Amino acid sequence: MRTHPRLTSDASLADFVVDVANVVRERTLGGDRGADLGRFLALLDGLVAFTGDATTQVYAVCDRSLLSDGRLTREERQTLAEWHRAGLLSVWDVADHRIIEAAEATRAQVVTYDGFVDFHRRHPWLYGNRDRFVEPYPGPGGAVSVRRRIMPEPDDWQMSRKEEESALLAAGMYDRRDGTGPRTALLLRRWRCPEPDCAAFGPAARGALPRRQGRTGRVVCPEHLRELTDLGPRPRQMQLKVRVDGTVRHRFLLTEGQDLVVGRHPRAEPGERLAPWLPERSPSLEWISRDHVLLRISGGNLLVSDVSSNGTWLRLPDGQTHRVPPGAFRSVGRRHVVLLHDTVQLEVSGKSFLYEERAEGEPPPRPRPETEGESQQPTMLAPSGPRPAGSRGKRPGRGGRRRR
Ligand SMILES: [Zn+2]
Known part of the structure; x- marks a missing residue:
């Protein structure tokens, strides 16, 4: 196929x-x-x-x-x-x-x-x-x-x-x-089509957008026009992007209830392997540990824990960076960036808003400001050795942003 x-x-x-x-x-x-x-x-x-x-x-x-x-x-x-x-x-x-x-x-x-x-x-x-x-x-x-x-x-x-x-x-x-209207709610549930080979809503399908028929309110498979069975809420997922040398090279999904180890070549299952996305002979290949961070979704938040040898940093929207203390979990916000090396970072994709919990009557969350069109210049973060003590909170250089 x-x-x-x-x-x-x-x-x-x-x-x-x-x-x-x-x-x-x-x-x-x-x-x-x-x-x-x-x-x-x-x-x-x-x-x-x-x-x-x-x-x-x-x-x-x-x-x-x-x-x-x-x-x-x-x-x-x-x-x-x-x-x-x-x-x-x-x-x-x-x-x-x-x-x-x-x-x-x-x-x-x-x-x-x-x-x-x-x-x-x-x-x-x-x-x-x-x-x-x-x-x-x-x-x-x-x-x-x-x-x-x-x-x-x-x-x-x-x-x-x-x-x-x-x-x-x-x-x-x-x-x-x-x-963005009530159709988003349809994306947050799992649906099954009675047609066994349905590519969008069959047993092997991951998820898709059903159609709600205007007159009857029935939710149907857009391909087969048959009513879909509601299998309950879709597990909360977040999409993460791997940015290497300023360009997004890879994206992967994190699912609530399934912690994920990300690193050069994780031993654990499930693991997200970064080695294929790192340039040959890049210092990042040496720097990033086989198991580098553990990611978890908890209560709708993304959490990160450092399990590496060389350390993990969190860059906040204001440009400040903080080291993630080894073994502890830190919350990763919408516009935060997880730095595994100064040239390799993990970001929460803007698409993840779909899975954010909304309180009753609360307005939908604002979409993340458009940053997809920008390649971010890597910061000068600990390129060849451990970050010196006392540098916590220091702003890395923010210049050098460029359009690609
Ligand atoms: Zn179908």
Whole structure:
């Protein structure tokens, strides 16, 4: 079964929702054919360049007509069909609804040229939106780049916008700040489809975004349109990113109730091995212990414990660093960074907000400020020897941030 490392069937892990047909059929992106899958593949590279994150994840959605588009080569149509069977391509008679649904549920950004003007009335967050949409454009040498786009503000709609917002707010259907609505709740539970081979909700599936039918309120499999069984809350998970020399190289999931050892080559099971992501002959290979840190989710918080020989530091949002005392657990906040070496750090992914507990009546948490597009210059933290005593709380250099 053909897969692609940038595609995910789990919308909750996606950084981007991509309108695949929209991109594949865009002639300005290069190629002579009216439809060319190469444009989408080039876009995936463009998204990695845009975010500076080599592990960028995409939830791909397309119209059914694309699967039989005669302007694609036979091999391209086969690739799309295989992605579809593997659950990596979400196929719809009309993809627009699903794209907006997925964007609402996950806060992922949307890659499209479409203005979704017909949807503004039901989804007021679309109106004039400035931070949730990007569009591809041709880059040098056949590459595809992306840039932010501002959604249109249809005139005839503007007049009634405030009334509409108020009505939706009253109905609990609208979060004024970013439009993430009750669909997120569907992502926080486990669902089972009666179809045994269902790629999205079968026994082997990890998780996906079901569809709630408007009229009946039933929760159904978007592929088979059969009612899903609710298997209860999904275990709380956090996604962590491994940033090496300023670039995200790897991401992994931490699940509540399953402590995880992270290190160069952990002996323990389950363990997260960092060696494959460290450059050859890098000092970090010597510095980072086989078992370096133990990670745990407890009460909705991420905890870290240092089990290494050389030490672990926590960098706070204000730039201060603190050593994690060996053997003790320290809480890792939303914008904290766990430093295993000055060039190797662990960060909580912005996607993890989905699993944050919300008290009754409390507003949803703010999403993490957009930092994905920035590569962070490593700090000057203990590059070749133990950190000198008395340096606790000293600010590492914060200059040298650059756009990639
Ligand atoms: Zn199904």
